Amino acid sequence: MTFASVLENPLYLRRDVLYSLSPPTGFLHRIGQKNELIMELAPILMGSAVSCVFVYGNPGAGKTGILLSLLDELKQEAGSRSMKLKTAYVNCSENRTETVILLEILNQLNPAKNYPKMGWNRAMVIDEFSSALDDKDTQLLVLLDEVDYVLKESGDDILYRLSRINDTVKTKVSTIVISNDVRVADYLKPRTRSAVSRVKVIFPPYTDEELYDILKARSSHAFKSGVVADHVLRKIAEIEAHRDGDARKALELLDNCAKNAVAKKRAKITLDLVNDADATLERDQTLNIITSLTQQQKLVYLSILKNQASIMGGMDVYKLYQETCSSYNLKPLTERRVRSFCVNLKDLGLVESEVGWLSDLKKKTRRIEVTLDDALKEKVVKVLRDSL
Numbered sequence: 001m002t003f004a005s006v007l008e009n010p011l012y013l014r015r016d017v018l019y020s021l022s023p024p025t026g027f028l029h030r031i032g033q034k035n036e037l038i039m040e041l042a043p044i045l046m047g048s049a050v051s052c053v054f055v056y057g058n059p060g061a062g063k064t065g066i067l068l069s070l071l072d073e074l075k076q077e078a079g080s081r082s083m084k085l086k087t088a089y090v091n092c093s094e095n096r097t098e099t100v101i102l103l104e105i106l107n108q109l110n111p112a113k114n115y116p117k118m119g120w121n122r123a124m125v126i127d128e129f130s131s132a133l134d135d136k137d138t139q140l141l142v143l144l145d146e147v148d149y150v151l152k153e154s155g156d157d158i159l160y161r162l163s164r165i166n167d168t169v170k171t172k173v174s175t176i177v178i179s180n181d182v183r184v185a186d187y188l189k190p191r192t193r194s195a196v197s198r199v200k201v202i203f204p205p206y207t208d209e210e211l212y213d214i215l216k217a218r219s220s221h222a223f224k225s226g227v228v229a230d231h232v233l234r235k236i237a238e239i240e241a242h243r244d245g246d247a248r249k250a251l252e253l254l255d256n257c258a259k260n261a262v263a264k265k266r267a268k269i270t271l272d273l274v275n276d277a278d279a280t281l282e283r284d285q286t287l288n289i290i291t292s293l294t295q296q297q298k299l300v301y302l303s304i305l306k307n308q309a310s311i312m313g314g315m316d317v318y319k320l321y322q323e324t325c326s327s328y329n330l331k332p333l334t335e336r337r338v339r340s341f342c343v344n345l346k347d348l349g350l351v352e353s354e355v356g357w358l359s360d361l362k363k364k365t366r367r368i369e370v371t372l373d374d375a376l377k378e379k380v381v382k383v384l385r386d387s388l
């Protein structure tokens, strides 16, 4: 292959459209959810704060995209009514403590101040946050996305604070919280639960008909005309609907089919490419992720994979890691660092892990489980060893 041959391919019109968060033709099949959210958020336009609307749904259910587009609509509407409405979007998988989240909101409210992400203690941040919210004619709407991360790792302080903030500041603060995990309320302390859990909007997985429509609309912008047949889209929709009803994965699978068609110099995406693309997708992704790990992350992952037991505790991992380090003649990092690498590996989908009780221990620990099948595990171990 050459760059020129890829650019001259007869298939793609605009590949990036397949991955854009907001679809060129708008979001499909979410009218019920949108209406519910509009009802919940409308009081903001009447000058009242809305406390913690919860939005739940599996990955790829359209939560982030739809909420961000609604926030834009809301801001426009507020603007046309000369109301002052500011919004802040925080992804909690990248901002995992109350302090960091508050700093991120402050940075979005006031970019010129360039708040440092490190070096400020909690009390300083809380003071600054309170004094930034001193205008009674302004409203602030905070969207906390992927909130599971912060709840599981550093507790519910941020939600508690935001749910009570209107008692202490002049600006009216509303909050929307997005989570993958419907059991998210289990991570809330009772004092917070009573303040936040009133409204829930659920984004269910997409059905095959819905996925088909989403793929169809997107493919008309991503591919040249006549390149993708309807039965190909139907097949992809069916495969993904039987899994998680995930629109992102359906679009990815379509892209993978197209990539394979380009590589094979085909002029069309045909049905036979779908199964092949589906089979290679998971494998490729895992191997791609592995090569992007840092040396220390690789050492930790290798230690986990080399262990015979598929389920282990945090302390086991650390011991194995120390052993691996000595066999590679490297100085081990502290247990705390290794614990955070385990969290990274989990976020990347390379292991499954939860904080909980291991049967033979008397205290809570991180429980780590390897979910790769044996063939892939072997391949991954080889790639890791080769790259260390």
Ligand SMILES: Nc1ncnc2c1ncn2[C@@H]1O[C@H](COP(=O)(O)OP(=O)(O)OP(=O)(O)O)[C@@H](O)[C@H]1O
Pocket: 018, 019, 020, 021, 022, 023, 026, 027, 028, 029, 030, 057, 058, 059, 060, 061, 062, 063, 064, 065, 066, 180, 214, 247, 248, 251
């Ligand atoms: N109803 C829809 N119509 C068109 N495209 C959609 C729809 N829902 C999701 N998508 C597309 O699927 C992809 C994933 O959507 P989004 O990121 O909003 O999902 P999410 O629910 O936030 O997932 P996660 O929980 O993984 O963050 C995006 O490219 C988005 O444009």
Ligand SMILES: [Mg+2]
Pocket: 063, 064, 065, 145
């Ligand atoms: Mg999202």
